[in-house]
Amino acid sequence: MIPHCQLPSHIATGPHVSPFVSSPSHAGRAEDLHVPSSGSSAPFSVAPSADHAEASAGAEPRKHTTYPYVTGNSVLAIKYKDGVLMAADMLGAYGSTKRYKSVQRILRVNDTTIVGASGEISDFQYISNLLDELMTQDFCYDDGCTMTPKEVHAYLCRVMYNRRNKMDPLWNSLVVAGVDKTSGSFVGSVGMLGTSYTDSHVATSFGNHLSRPLFREFQRDDMSLEEAVSLMQEALRVLFYRDKTSINKYVLAKVESSGVAISKPFALDTKWDLKAFVNPSKHAVGSW
Amino acid sequence: MSWSPYDLNGGTCIAIGGEGYCIVAASTRLSTGFSILTADKSMILPVNSKCLIASAGFDGDRSQLHKVLTFRSENYEHFHKKPMSCPAMAQMLGNTLYYKRFFPYYTFNLCAGLDDQGLGCVYTYDAIGSHERVGYSCQGSGKDLVQPVLDNQLKAPSILELPPKVAVTSLSKDEAIETVKIAFSAASERDIYTGDAVEIFVMTPEHGVQKEILPLRRD
Numbered sequence: 001m002i003p004h005c006q007l008p009s010h011i012a013t014g015p016h017v018s019p020f021v022s023s024p025s026h027a028g029r030a031e032d033l034h035v036p037s038s039g040s041s042a043p044f045s046v047a048p049s050a051d052h053a054e055a056s057a058g059a060e061p062r063k064h065t066t067y068p069y070v071t072g073n074s075v076l077a078i079k080y081k082d083g084v085l086m087a088a089d090m091l092g093a094y095g096s097t098k099r100y101k102s103v104q105r106i107l108r109v110n111d112t113t114i115v116g117a118s119g120e121i122s123d124f125q126y127i128s129n130l131l132d133e134l135m136t137q138d139f140c141y142d143d144g145c146t147m148t149p150k151e152v153h154a155y156l157c158r159v160m161y162n163r164r165n166k167m168d169p170l171w172n173s174l175v176v177a178g179v180d181k182t183s184g185s186f187v188g189s190v191g192m193l194g195t196s197y198t199d200s201h202v203a204t205s206f207g208n209h210l211s212r213p214l215f216r217e218f219q220r221d222d223m224s225l226e227e228a229v230s231l232m233q234e235a236l237r238v239l240f241y242r243d244k245t246s247i248n249k250y251v252l253a254k255v256e257s258s259g260v261a262i263s264k265p266f267a268l269d270t271k272w273d274l275k276a277f278v279n280p281s282k283h284a285v286g287s288w
Numbered sequence: 289m290s291w292s293p294y295d296l297n298g299g300t301c302i303a304i305g306g307e308g309y310c311i312v313a314a315s316t317r318l319s320t321g322f323s324i325l326t327a328d329k330s331m332i333l334p335v336n337s338k339c340l341i342a343s344a345g346f347d348g349d350r351s352q353l354h355k356v357l358t359f360r361s362e363n364y365e366h367f368h369k370k371p372m373s374c375p376a377m378a379q380m381l382g383n384t385l386y387y388k389r390f391f392p393y394y395t396f397n398l399c400a401g402l403d404d405q406g407l408g409c410v411y412t413y414d415a416i417g418s419h420e421r422v423g424y425s426c427q428g429s430g431k432d433l434v435q436p437v438l439d440n441q442l443k444a445p446s447i448l449e450l451p452p453k454v455a456v457t458s459l460s461k462d463e464a465i466e467t468v469k470i471a472f473s474a475a476s477e478r479d480i481y482t483g484d485a486v487e488i489f490v491m492t493p494e495h496g497v498q499k500e501i502l503p504l505r506r507d
């Protein structure tokens with residue numbers, strides 16, 4: 001049994017099995033998934049360097065995610081008059097390497113809800129599967145109701161908090177946005193520890209430093225779609241100028257009561273020929 | 289640096305019990321490190337018409353704790369056809385916290401309301417469930433700034449006096465609310481985790497629970 005390759009127990013064996021009890025039923029499957037260790041240590045070895053035999057002998061304790069591998073950066077979301085707008089770039093970074101450049105980090109959950117994710121991409125793909133199952137179940141109830149953004153947010157809060165309780169976190173900050181026919185627009189966020197909040201605008205990681213101040217100043221709940229889009233573009237542009245791990249390839253998604261629309265990937269106009277950029281040291285005279 | 293299942297999201301809460309009233313107030317800023325996550329997140333759970341719980345500390349655990357307490361108090365109401373009294377809720381909160389003694393809820397709670405005599409009652413806790421009944425208390429990131437002010441201003445009898453005196457303050461309701469407002473404004477001057485706004489719940493036998501929001505400095 002390879003401890004660090006074990007699937008989360010509720011996928012493999014259902015929710016009743018403790019993750020701390022090894023289950024023979026999926027041990028073989030975990031075996032198949034094992035990628036031999038490169039031998040190098042953190043931060044970017046494929047698996048912890050523990051020897052195969054040593055691990056199965058129980059010399060190593062079961063390991064959980066202690067740092068992310070392939071990560072996505074900021075997700076931004078704001079409310080506007082008729083709904084919500086969400087944006088994220090398409091980079092999957094391997095440390096500081098721009099490794100994958102066509103990663104969709106915004107997911108349509110149903111006709112009223114979208115979810116965006118920053119952090120570990122593989123964990124987001126797992127969360128996507130969870131949401132997929134959830135929506136299948138919701139469809140099967142056949143009761144004419146679909147889950148609201150608020151409900152999806154509450155669900156994800158429980159998933160994230162549950163995994164942090166198992167000391168096996170899903171390494172993401174998630175943004176949930178959408179419209180509810182009764183209560184209007186919804187924008188909320190949940191982090192890997194289960195810390196959650198709702199607001200008129202949210203932004204994860206670098207976005208919280210660079211875009212939130214713009215949102216605080218210019219976002220209004222009654223702004224038009226055009227205003228919201230240009231505010232979002234400005235926020236993305238600022239992020240692209242200052243955030244090293246972002247690329248100029250974005251996806252923009254909106255939810256209105258008519259449904260979800262997710263854009264094709266697009267790039268923003270940028271301007272780098274400002275005098276301060278041409279000869280940066282000229283304007284930053286140091287003492288050395 | 290290793291991963292920790294805990295965080296400290298800041299915030300301050302105050303509770304004051306008086307004769308015929310009870311005040312529970314908490315700031316609404318949610319922070320992590322030097323960043324503000326939101327300016328408008330409530331830390332107060334209005335359990336029922338007799339009892340309020342305010343929790344500072346880690347937000348994830350607070351959400352979970354408030355959910356658990358809500359379930360159990362609703363269950364109680366279905367079984368007994370009456371809302372849980374504040375002293376009963378206070379004991380249950382202590383037990384709920386101690387149940388997780390070896391993986392604690394990282395929350396610092398105040399449970400406050402009116403007892404059977406209509407007297408304000410306040411219970412103050414640590415993260416693992418130790419608690420005592422007091423006349424007033426505060427918890428959270430601003431407690432070092434606020435608690436001495438309350439000690440000084442609320443004219444409560446010394447807890448060392450024998451025979452023990454009733455711990456509720458002799459201040460009127462309006463005076464006590466004013467003290468709470470001043471205490472929060474002062475805490476927001478120096479504590480970076482206290483700011484944006486403060487929710488003030490006032491409970492009286494006549495008017496039930498009423499809520500007021502006072503804006504604080506936003507920097």
